[in-house]
Amino acid sequence: MAGVRLLVGTRKGAFVLTSDEARKSWDVSGPHFAGWEIYHVKGSPIDENRIYASQSSSWFGQQIQRSDDGGKTWQPVDNTFAYDGVPGTHQWYDGTPHPWEFKRVWHIEPSTTEADTVYAGVEDAALFRSNDGGKSWHELAGLRGHGSGAHWQPGAGGMCLHTILIDPSDAKRMFIAISAAGAFRTEDGGESWKPINRGLKSEYIPDPEAEVGHCVHRLAMHPSRPNVLFMQKHWDVMRSDDGGNSWREVSGNLPTDFGFVIDVHAHEPETIYVVPIKSDSEHFPIDGRLQVWRSRTGGEDWEALTNGLPQSNCYVNVLRDAMSIDTLDSCGIYFGTTGGQVYASSDSGDTWAAIVRDLPPVLSVEAQTLR
Amino acid sequence: MIRVVLPAHLKMHANVNGEVMLAVDGPATQKSLLDALETNYPVLRGAIREQGTLKRRAFVRFFACQRDLSHDEPDAPLPDAVASGAQPFLIVGALAGG
Numbered sequence: 124m125a126g127v128r129l130l131v132g133t134r135k136g137a138f139v140l141t142s143d144e145a146r147k148s149w150d151v152s153g154p155h156f157a158g159w160e161i162y163h164v165k166g167s168p169i170d171e172n173r174i175y176a177s178q179s180s181s182w183f184g185q186q187i188q189r190s191d192d193g194g195k196t197w198q199p200v201d202n203t204f205a206y207d208g209v210p211g212t213h214q215w216y217d218g219t220p221h222p223w224e225f226k227r228v229w230h231i232e233p234s235t236t237e238a239d240t241v242y243a244g245v246e247d248a249a250l251f252r253s254n255d256g257g258k259s260w261h262e263l264a265g266l267r268g269h270g271s272g273a274h275w276q277p278g279a280g281g282m283c284l285h286t287i288l289i290d291p292s293d294a295k296r297m298f299i300a301i302s303a304a305g306a307f308r309t310e311d312g313g314e315s316w317k318p319i320n321r322g323l324k325s326e327y328i329p330d331p332e333a334e335v336g337h338c339v340h341r342l343a344m345h346p347s348r349p350n351v352l353f354m355q356k357h358w359d360v361m362r363s364d365d366g367g368n369s370w371r372e373v374s375g376n377l378p379t380d381f382g383f384v385i386d387v388h389a390h391e392p393e394t395i396y397v398v399p400i401k402s403d404s405e406h407f408p409i410d411g412r413l414q415v416w417r418s419r420t421g422g423e424d425w426e427a428l429t430n431g432l433p434q435s436n437c438y439v440n441v442l443r444d445a446m447s448i449d450t451l452d453s454c455g456i457y458f459g460t461t462g463g464q465v466y467a468s469s470d471s472g473d474t475w476a477a478i479v480r481d482l483p484p485v486l487s488v489e490a491q492t493l494r
Numbered sequence: 495m496i497r498v499v500l501p502a503h504l505k506m507h508a509n510v511n512g513e514v515m516l517a518v519d520g521p522a523t524q525k526s527l528l529d530a531l532e533t534n535y536p537v538l539r540g541a542i543r544e545q546g547t548l549k550r551r552a553f554v555r556f557f558a559c560q561r562d563l564s565h566d567e568p569d570a571p572l573p574d575a576v577a578s579g580a581q582p583f584l585i586v587g588a589l590a591g592g
Contacts, residue, residue, distance in 0.1 A: 158503055182553040182587040183503055183541040199507070199537040203545050 127449045128193065128491040129457055130174060131465060132161035135483035137176055139194040146455055146469040149478045155197065156188065160227075163444055163487045164194075167233040167241075171491055175241055175257060177228040185227050187243075189257050200257035204228070204245055207264035213247065214276040223247045223267070230444060232287035236294045242313075244284030248275060248301040250313060263313035266299070271318060271335040278303035278338050278357075285443055286342045290349040298352065298367060303338035306354065308367050319367030323356060341443045343385045345392035353395050353422070355385040355443075360397055362422050373422020378409055384446035388471060389454040393421040396456060396472060398441040407438040415458070417472050431475030432466065439464070444487035451492060459485025496527055496572075497582040504542070504585070508535045513582060522577035524556065525568035542585060557584040 129140040129149075136154025155161075159178045167173040172193040178186040185204065188197040204225045215221035226246040234240035239256040249267055251260040266272075275282060283302055290296035295312040298319070305320040318334050328336045338357035345351065354361040354370065359380050361370040374380035381402040388394035395418050401409045408414060412435065415428040439462035449455035456472050459465045463482035468475045498514040505511070516530045525548075532539045539545065542554055548568070550556070556563040558576045563583075575581040 157506070180503060182501075182551065183507075184544070184551060185540065186507065186537070202540050205546060 125451075126493045127451070127455060128166070128171075128493055129447070129465065129467075129478070130164035130166065130176075130194070130487075130489040130491065131459055131482065131485060132164050132176070132444075132487035133459075133463070133483040133485050134160055137161040137164050137178075138479070138482060140465065140478055144451055146449075146451075146467060149467075151479055152194065154483075155194070159186075161486065162227060163230050163489070165231045165233060165489045166491045167238065168235050169233070169238045171493055173233065173238065173256075175231045175233065177231055177243070179227040185225070187228065187231075187257050201253070201259050204243070204249075204251055204260055205262070206249060206267075207262040211267075211273065213272060213282065214274060216277065218276075220273070223249070225249075226281065229283045229285045230287055232289065234294065235289050235291055242287050242289075242297075244287050244299065246281045246283040247277075248282045248284040248304060250284055250287070250299060252313065263309075265309070265314050266307060266316045269307075269316045269318075271304070274335060275301065275304040276336065286339070288342055288344050288352075291346040292349055296349070298342055298344070300339040300342050300354075302340065303357075304335045305337040306339050306342060306352075306367055319363070320370070321368065322363075322370030323361065324359070325357065327357070340383045341385050343387050343395065345387040348392050351392065351421075353385050353387060355382050355397055357381065358402075360385065360422060373418070375418070375423035375425055377416055377425050378414075378427075382441075383443040384441050384458060386446045386448055386456070388456075389448050389450040390452075391419070391454075391471075394419045394471070395421065396446065397425075398446070398458065400440060406440045411436045411438055413437040413439065413460075415456070415468075415472055415475075428468075428472045428475070430473060431468075437462075442486055444489075445485050447488045447490040449490040449492045455490065457488050457490050459488040461485065495579050496522060496530075496576060497579055498527070498531060499582045499584045500538075501585060501587045503587065504538060507541065508537055510535070515579075522572045523569050524563065524566060524572065527572065527583060528568075553588040555586045555588055557586055558582065 126143040131138040136157045138153035162177045164176040174190040176188040210223035212220035230244040232242040243251040286300035288298040341355045343353045350366040352363040360374045362373045413432045416425045439460035446458040456468045461484040495515040
């Protein structure tokens with residue numbers, strides 16, 4: 124049956140939300156792994172029943188779970204994330220060298236071409252790959268070792284590798300982003316990496332145009348145009364038309380250019396979505412009005428989408444991995460909040476409705492389009 | 495047999511109900527007990543002790559016989575009452591407060 128499966132990671136477990144194509148009525152399954160923090164859950168684009176979940180706890184560490192039946196049952200796979208060789212140091216908050224220490228997996232990205240290949244972005248920032256469905260992991264050490272790693276510094280949320288984009292036309296070409304180091308690109312499957320931060324300006328670092336040190340919150344790409352990248356930075360919404368070699372700001376008329384999520388419409392590569400968030404430090408919608416903003420022009424010109432979203436007394440946040448889209452003919456957009464709501468639009472963002480309202484704080488939302 | 499009580503999170507993760515009963519090779523120590531536990535339940539590797547260093551995770555505690563054994567040396571003998579199975583070895587998640 125065609126439909127949509129939403130994989131929702133929360134502070135206290137994972138939830139699987141399923142609907143048919145109409146996306147009006149949803150079945151809610153969960154919590155899976157109750158009591159554990161689920162930073163991310165993502166399905167394979169090759170096999171919709173193969174799903175990975177990052178399960179972690181400050182008490183009991185990191186686990187990785189795998190399902191081969193669409194989230195009905197799960198099996199723990201390998202949870203050893205050992206940095207390659209002597210890990211060395213990065214900069215700590217006070218500028219002193221600090222040893223690289225594994226804390227958790229923030230993001231899981233299954234390969235677009237190999238069923239058993241999956242990538243994991245971790246804190247402290249590094250990229251790992253498994254070629255056996257999660258049974259073993261090894262670091263792609265060229266990222267930390269490319270030259271600037273010793274100068275990376277954590278953001279307030281930790282030094283996390285949170286975004287992994289794979290070029291659909293060339294699986295060896297990938298883009299990743301790290302808070303607070305910036306964006307990086309590989310052309311050789313992760314062996315070597317290049318910082319791609321030219322054009323970013325961050326007034327909160329000593330050299331606002333430094334090669335690294337930028338707090339990139341999220342990258343997005345339409346699969347038909349892998350050279351066009353969109354970025355929600357700590358401040359500023361940015362766009363690159365050359366695979367990240369250069370960036371320009373497209374914040375335009377947004378009420379604030381701070382936020383965490385950014386995503387691209389499934390069928391309109393110039394239609395993008397953000398959720399503006401008030402900052403510094405408040406991290407809730409402006410005036411308590413939850414709004415998704417949409418640009419149909421690839422940035423600069425934005426419109427507020429409010430129909431069905433709370434327009435008073437709403438003080439939630441939408442975290443960086445908590446927006447996703449489906450690829451049905453009428454594109455669905457989904458996002459989760461730190462207040463435990465998951466909102467859905469089945470008409471490209473024109474109207475919204477809450478699927479669930481009282482989950483634990485939502486960390487991530489991934490949509491799987493079922494055929 | 496040594497009796498081990500896991501915290502709720504790890505019971506769920508290891509699919510365990512009630513106490514775990516372990517046979518330990520050689521002297522009964524924290525290390526030999528945890529080695530046996532991880533051999534019998536590989537999914538617990540990294541959840542009680544850190545991967546590689548095998549240090550106790552910071553927010554995990556070991557209690558038995560009304561004593562906190564968390565800071566004992568890994569190779570120190572366990573209390574006789576634990577080694578004989580008269581008393582359980584408790585693996586506890588430290589309280590979070592709040």
